[in-house]
Amino acid sequence: MGKKAAIVVCTTVAAAAVAEAAAAMRCSRRRRTKATEKGWSESDGKWERAAEMVKELEEKCRTPVWKLRQVAEAMVVEMHAGLASDGGSKLKMLISYVDSRPMGDEKGLYYALDLGGTNFRVLRVHLGGKEKAKSVATEGEDSHLYPGRQRELGFTFSFPVRQSSIASGTLIKWTKGFSIEDAVGEDVVSELSKAMERVGLDMRVAALVNDTIRTLGGGRYNNRDVVAVRIHAIPKWHGPLPKSGETVINIEWGNFQSSHLPLTEYDQTLDDESLNPGEQLISGMYLGEIVRVALWRMAETPDMSAMHHDTSPDLMVRTMKVVVELCDIVTTRGACLAAAGIFSILKKPGRDTLRDGEKQRSVIALDGGLFEHYTKFRNCVEATFRELLGPEVAENTVIVLSNDGSGIGAALLAASHSQ
Secondary structure, three states: OOOOOEEEEEEOOOOOOOOHHHHHOOOOOOOOOOHHHHOOOHHHHOOHHHHHHHHHHHHHOOOOHHHHHHHHHHHHHHHHHHHHOOOOOOOOOEEOOOOOOOOOOOEEEEEEEEEOOOOEEEEEEEEEOOEEEEEOOOOOHHHOOOOOOOEEEEEEEOOOEEEEEOOEEEEOOOOOOOOOHHHOOOEHHHHHHHHHHHOOOOEEEEEEEOHHHHHHHHHHHHOOEEOOEEHHHOOOOOOOOOOOOEEOEEOOOOOOOOOOOOOOHHHHHHHHHOOOOOOOOOOHHHHHHHHHHHHHHHOOOOHHHHHHOOOOOOHHHHHHHHHHHHHHHHHHHHHHHHHHHHHHHHHOOOOOOOEOOEOOOEEEEEEOHHHHHOHHHHHHHHHHHHHHHOHHHHOOEEEEEOHHHOOHHHHHHHHHOOO
């Protein structure tokens, strides 16, 4: 199951309450699949096969709450296995070595480099302590470095990396459609550092993070009490313990596989064509591709011939109904599975239930264009997540969009790990 929207679980004493409209909203799982109800089967039955295909896809993509709970349970099991040993789980559970999180009082000028599936960005960020962090065009006269000190960079590398420290890590595999075999197994920080040296850039990587950890940095800037994993809960941890006693785990759930996932032949077709099989269920990069594959199947003869010869005046209306319904089915499945994934993160430390009447508030910071711009996807994630939590826990759980995590989060983590 792919993932572009990054997840950070936080706790805070004071947080903005979710609007009542969002709290009450439920995912619209439309079940209007009878051909006669949609009017597709008129005109001598030319649209019957299309209606049958849509209905079949909807049935295979169904995500009732009990199934989503099974997915979440399976993810929690894999989380435990991934924390116990490397390679023993379908979730990598990579140690990030981030043990010093932004406190909101960082000062100075830092850089951020963001290399991911969608963007390649470079930022210069000014941190002014209690003042809001901001991107700046120039270094400024008050930003001169002390003798012997280098500029410091937060490097967001949004691909699976096995880290050995906060500023080193070898690429495990490419995702998001990338495939550069020579880079697999190489230390990405070392390669970047050598490239900067070649062009005479005096800069060091202070923190290597992925987009999830970067979002944590941005979310932490606004929400102080972030839930991290205690070191004693990570059996595979070796070496000296960090002073904080905590670290952040990068789950890497992008290609999580389980018998509980609602898969279809269209997913298999996409997997067969993909450089990174298994990512398509909730990733914005692939949702449209699933719809495309389904439409392509519908266009195969003799179905294409039948639809092409339909001369009825409402042809465009029928066509739009098919496309909209396919989009709704695929989006609903993706959003519900994303909600199940977030729920599993709360479930792992037991934050999915109330303890002795204690009402601890949880804040989930999400980043990514899919959640930010796709309203139906966002509404369905929020509604399904609240349904999984139940009313009492949901009352004290908030999902927020972490806009400033896109680049500034990496700069903040560079500052918190500055030398």
